[in-house]
Amino acid sequence: MTDSNDPGGAYDPATEGAETAFSDKMSYSDYLGLSRILTAQSPLSDAPDELLFIIQHQTSELWMKLMLHELHGARQAIIDDHMPEAMKLLARVSRIMEQLNSAWDVLRTMTPSDYTRFRDALGASSGFQSLQYRLIEYALGNRNEAMIRPHEHDPESVALLREELDRPSLYQVVLSFARRRGFDVPDEITATPAGEPHREVAEIMELWRIVYSDPSAHWALYEVGEKLVDLEDYFRRWRFNHVTTVERVIGFKRGTGGTGGVSYLKRMLEVELFPELWHVRTVL
Ligand code: HEM
Numbered sequence: 001m002t003d004s005n006d007p008g009g010a011y012d013p014a015t016e017g018a019e020t021a022f023s024d025k026m027s028y029s030d031y032l033g034l035s036r037i038l039t040a041q042s043p044l045s046d047a048p049d050e051l052l053f054i055i056q057h058q059t060s061e062l063w064m065k066l067m068l069h070e071l072h073g074a075r076q077a078i079i080d081d082h083m084p085e086a087m088k089l090l091a092r093v094s095r096i097m098e099q100l101n102s103a104w105d106v107l108r109t110m111t112p113s114d115y116t117r118f119r120d121a122l123g124a125s126s127g128f129q130s131l132q133y134r135l136i137e138y139a140l141g142n143r144n145e146a147m148i149r150p151h152e153h154d155p156e157s158v159a160l161l162r163e164e165l166d167r168p169s170l171y172q173v174v175l176s177f178a179r180r181r182g183f184d185v186p187d188e189i190t191a192t193p194a195g196e197p198h199r200e201v202a203e204i205m206e207l208w209r210i211v212y213s214d215p216s217a218h219w220a221l222y223e224v225g226e227k228l229v230d231l232e233d234y235f236r237r238w239r240f241n242h243v244t245t246v247e248r249v250i251g252f253k254r255g256t257g258g259t260g261g262v263s264y265l266k267r268m269l270e271v272e273l274f275p276e277l278w279h280v281r282t283v284l
């Protein structure tokens, strides 16, 4: 006999009324669309590590999807002057980046011998063609129109990238917020579409110098400035983890996407999303 009070006995879901009949009710798997997600892994080789490689990228893309969602929310909150909400969302974006950073520890367990067993199967595909990654870069303000080119075979992706370039970047909405708070922000700095990355501007350096010199007088800007530094700090760690993992796995081979590989990724380490926020530290 099953005794529900016997901790050693097998648990019977029926004793506490746990639902077990799902033929006409929404189940866990129905709600989460698991039949689609868990059948979306199609290794092209019989190499054991290809599943790791696929899942690592798919989970990264899921986190990137959430990151874009939260970045859009944060950007809108700043446009609407809802700074506490924006702070909460930007903190979440940094935590998501931290998830992506931790995930490298799993992929790092794949050796060059493991990877070369299926690398050829990847053809010319590469993270270089990640639409969501490019949308994140564009949303943050690293706007290089030339990066649309690998998406030209897919008009929907091109449209999404162009729409993003038409919107103000996260940095631009922060600088417009500063203008509303009385700071001198030249119009061209917040103009869209911007097909180039933001470069350091003297007026914006001065803006952050004033904010950081007297935080209590400019608390909202001080807080958002630190949130942006946090975000870029995590993003830099992602780039560093990526290039280090790449060197560890393929050395200095060319990338499947056609770039020089590590040499290209090292160049990307120099990207500055919010240059004045970093450079102002030197003059404080
Ligand atoms: C063994 C694992 C990996 C290797 C060897 C690798 C290699 C490379 C290389 C060589 C590039 C330069 C483009 C090219 O010519 O292909 C690149 C770009 C890229 N990879 Fe990876 N990668 C790895 C894992 C990942 C993972 C897990 C992600 C996560 C989504 C990722 C996302 C990207 C992105 C977004 C770019 C474009 C970066 C940019 O343009 O700044 N990669 N990767």
Ligand SMILES: N[C@@H](CC(=O)c1ccccc1NC=O)C(=O)O
Binding pocket: 057, 119, 122, 125, 126, 127, 128, 250, 254, 255, 256, 257
């Ligand atoms: N670029 C990598 C291949 C690679 O890592 C990759 C291939 C297909 C889909 C995502 C990838 N990840 C990052 O670039 C290589 O050159 O080995």
